[in-house]
Amino acid sequence: MEENNKKRFVTQAINDEILSKLSLKNRYQFLNTNLMTVLEPPEFNFLKKVQKFCMRFEKKNNITHGPEEDVYEWIPEFGAEGYITRSHNFDMIDINYAEHGATMEFMRSLAMVSFNPQYSMAGGATILAINPLFEHHENIPIRLEVLKKFVTGQTPGAILITEPERGSDAVHMLTTCKEQDDGSFLLNGEKIYNTNAPKSDYVVAYATAEQNNGNTMAQFLIDTSWDGWRCERVSIPTVPKVYLGKETFTNLHVPKDYVLGGVGKGREHLFEGLVPERIGIAVDCISQCWSALSHAAIYSNNRKQFNQEILKFQGVGFLLTDLWARLMNVTLGLLMFTKSYDSKVEKFGGSLPKNISQAMVASASQFKYHAAKLSAEICYESANLMGGAGVCDNTLMQDLLGISRIAEIIGGSRQIQTYVLSMAMRQLYKMTGI
Numbered sequence: 001m002e003e004n005n006k007k008r009f010v011t012q013a014i015n016d017e018i019l020s021k022l023s024l025k026n027r028y029q030f031l032n033t034n035l036m037t038v039l040e041p042p043e044f045n046f047l048k049k050v051q052k053f054c055m056r057f058e059k060k061n062n063i064t065h066g067p068e069e070d071v072y073e074w075i076p077e078f079g080a081e082g083y084i085t086r087s088h089n090f091d092m093i094d095i096n097y098a099e100h101g102a103t104m105e106f107m108r109s110l111a112m113v114s115f116n117p118q119y120s121m122a123g124g125a126t127i128l129a130i131n132p133l134f135e136h137h138e139n140i141p142i143r144l145e146v147l148k149k150f151v152t153g154q155t156p157g158a159i160l161i162t163e164p165e166r167g168s169d170a171v172h173m174l175t176t177c178k179e180q181d182d183g184s185f186l187l188n189g190e191k192i193y194n195t196n197a198p199k200s201d202y203v204v205a206y207a208t209a210e211q212n213n214g215n216t217m218a219q220f221l222i223d224t225s226w227d228g229w230r231c232e233r234v235s236i237p238t239v240p241k242v243y244l245g246k247e248t249f250t251n252l253h254v255p256k257d258y259v260l261g262g263v264g265k266g267r268e269h270l271f272e273g274l275v276p277e278r279i280g281i282a283v284d285c286i287s288q289c290w291s292a293l294s295h296a297a298i299y300s301n302n303r304k305q306f307n308q309e310i311l312k313f314q315g316v317g318f319l320l321t322d323l324w325a326r327l328m329n330v331t332l333g334l335l336m337f338t339k340s341y342d343s344k345v346e347k348f349g350g351s352l353p354k355n356i357s358q359a360m361v362a363s364a365s366q367f368k369y370h371a372a373k374l375s376a377e378i379c380y381e382s383a384n385l386m387g388g389a390g391v392c393d394n395t396l397m398q399d400l401l402g403i404s405r406i407a408e409i410i411g412g413s414r415q416i417q418t419y420v421l422s423m424a425m426r427q428l429y430k431m432t433g434i
C-alpha cells in the first residue's frame, strides 16, 4: 500500500491488497476500459491527459483526501494547467484551449470527480460565475480581469441566486438594487447556500429593482472586499470541505462597470445560465456514479466471502450490473447531448441563439433530474455492496455518499425539474396539433 493512502483514515479496515487495488490509477483504468469503445480519440486522449495530471498531482503533493485537507489550496495548480473549465475557448483573455466544449468538459469532470468529488463540486460553482462573464464581458477591462482570475485559478468564484426566503421561487427575489445617477447601484438584502462564496474574491449576484417582480431583476459582479459585503459560512455536513455562504448586503455599492445586466436584464441572464448549469450538474452526477461504481466493481471482484469473490453471488452481481447498465445508457445519452450541443455552438459561431437554447431547456432538466437521481441511487447502492468497507473512512466512497445526498437539491430540486418538464410537455403537446 502506498504511503500517502495511510493518512486518510483513523484505522485501516480494508486489507492492504484490496486497498491498493482501489487506487486512483485502477479506478481510472476501470472507467477507461468502459469508455474506450465509446469515445472518439480526441475525447479519450483528453480524458487520459487530465487523469495523468490528477495522478501526478496526488502523488507529488502526497494527497490523502483525508478530512484535514483544504481542497481550495489545489485550485491555482489546476488553473495554471487549464483544468478549471473546458466549456469554452477564452480568446478574449488570450486563452485558447484546443480541447473545449461541453464534451471535453464532460471528460474533465470524469477525471476530476474520481480524483476528488468535493474539489470538483467547488470547481463547478466557479464555472457558474465564469459563464455570465464569458457572455457579458463587453470587453470592459475589470470583467476580463476577473474572468482571467477565475479561469486561471487565481480565485474561486460563486453565483448568488438563492435567498433565505426565496429558494425554488428564485425569480421573485427580495434583495433590492437601486440605481444611482452615475449608473452604479446600491444593493440590500440576503443570499444563502452560495457555493464557494466565503472563499471567493469575486461573485456574481442577482437583485431586483422591485421586490417580487422578476421583470426588474439585474445581474452584478461583486468584489467581496467592498464595504457592505458580509459573508458567514453555512455548514453542509455531507460536503464538509466545500464552503457555502450566507451573505448580507448593506448599501453595497456596485460601480457601473460591474453591472453585467441592468434592470430588466437579470431574468434573461438567469435563464440563459440554466441550460449549461443543469447539464454541468448532470455531468458531475454521472461522474460521481462512475467513481462509485468503479470502487464497487473493483471491491466486489476482490473481496471474498464463503470462499468466493462476492461479485459471483447473484445478490451482489445482479445489482451491480443493473447499476452498470443504467449508468452506461445515461452516459451514452448525455454524450450524445453534449456532442449535439457542441456542434450547434460551432455552427452558430461560439454561442447558442436564444431560441435554440430555449429548446434545450427540457433536455437539460431531463438530464439533471435523471442523473441526480442516479447519483443518489448508485452512490448509495455501491457503498452498500461494499459492506463495512463502503461506509468506513478508508476510501472516497464516504465523499461520494455525502455529495450524492445533495445532488437532487442543487440547481433546482427534483420537484422543480419535474414541474419545468410538465410545462414543457404541455407546450410540446400543443405543438403536435392533436
Ligand SMILES: Cc1cc2nc3c(=O)[nH]c(=O)nc-3n(C[C@H](O)[C@H](O)[C@H](O)COP(=O)(O)OP(=O)(O)OC[C@H]3O[C@@H](n4cnc5c(N)ncnc54)[C@H](O)[C@@H]3O)c2cc1C
Residues within 6 Å of the ligand: 125, 158, 159, 160, 161, 162, 164, 166, 167, 168, 169, 192, 193, 194, 195, 196, 236, 239, 244, 406, 409, 410, 411, 412, 413, 414, 415, 416, 419
Ligand atoms: C450544497 C448546496 C449548494 C448550493 N449552491 C448554490 C449556489 O452556488 N448558488 C445559489 O444561488 N444557490 C445554491 N444552492 C441553493 C439551491 O439552489 C436551493 O437550495 C434550491 O433551489 C432549493 O431551494 P430551498 O433550499 O430554498 O428549498 P425550497 O424552495 O424551500 O423547497 C423546499 C421543498 O419544497 C419543494 N418545492 C418548492 N416549490 C415547489 C413547487 N412549486 N412544486 C413542488 N415542490 C416544490 C422543493 O422541491 C423542496 O423539496 C445550493 C444548495 C445546496 C444544498
